[in-house]
Amino acid sequence: MKGIGKFSIFLVLIVLAIFIKVFSGLYVDYIWFKDLGYTQLFMTPIVAKIAIGIISFLIYFLIIGAMGLIIFKTFVNAEQEKPLFRRFTFHIFPHEDQPEEKVVTPLNKKKVRLVIIIASLLISLMLSLQTVGSGWMKLLEFINATGFGLEDSVFHKDISFYVFQLPFYNFVLNSLISSLSLFLVFSLFFFPLTGMIKIWGNFFKKGSLQIPRSIRRFWGGLMGILFLLISLRKILSMYGVLFSQTGYVSGAGYTEIHVTIPLSIALAVIGLLCAAFSFAFIFVNDHRLVLRPLIAYFIIGFLGTAAHGVVQYMVSNNEFVLERPYIEQEIKFTRIAYDLNEIKMKDYPGNADLSLETINKNRPTIENIRLNDPVPLKTVLSQNQGLRYYYRFNDIDIDRYQLDGKTRQVLLGAR
Known part of the structure; x- marks a missing residue:
């Protein structure tokens, strides 16, 4: 002590x-x-980090703790359901009154639950700290979102949705999917290793997979929720085409509009079907309910990826015609982003007579016309002034100084 x-x-x-x-x-x-x-500027990030830390910790703890207790309860129930399954017991936390001569010792459920809760607390704490580091700014942007007053030309949503809201939605969905997938993968290894699941004959035939009802309910419910979340993420991924860098234009091009978006919708629909069949698996003892739509999901995803490459090749043969409207949209929104759309266009024909009087009147401007190009000048300086191998000119700066009472343009480089 x-x-x-x-x-x-x-x-x-x-x-x-x-x-x-x-x-x-x-x-x-x-x-x-x-x-x-700037007290508010200092306090706002701290308050946001504390808030998202507490919220994420509670969510992770509820998910991890609930999943851990459900897996344990499912294991205990499945162990008692059918005699054909080998009873699996641990030599962990045996009852104090258990006789020493017995080889098999039952689980002390209270102590196992306590271990699950403590482990859930520790894991939730680590995950919430990671969430704070990557999610506090997304939370603030989501809460304080302000409209741009400008809609995109593909989905007709305000630009603020893509800047402030979509990143937060993706962050929340990815966090939920990752945590639930972790438990699904764990259970897919855990339950078969306990000897509670048996495979008889052809895996693709009905009744070939013997699963206790409690495990079937757990898997069906968990996979159903996962497929719903995955379908929602596929819907949100459609909006991501506006950030695409894979085509011939930055953003949505011909391939993204005609392949990527329909593929995302198709995968979202298949995901909803997978969710429906997963929930049906709770009541119907046929693992093919989940297996078939899952295979279809991957097949459609593969075919969609192949179609993306084929369409991309077709576009390359007629690029200018097919990509022209999307290039025009890219130029339009780029000009708006940099306020270049407010520029007044004025033509200067350049047919005025150049006289000595005109030259003298504009001599300060003419004397400031830059003759040297900083790019080749950097190479020349590196060759002429690089007295040692460790001397380098990182860049050439252009500035104006008063020399002999006149403003002169000067190119400077630090060695």
């Missing part, structure tokens, strides 16, 4: 030292921001 007490005191001191170090650094930053009048 004395050893445990000393270790506890030592652990508390370490935690206290870490807390003091972190808090002191934050307090100094707070004083600095407050002195500049």
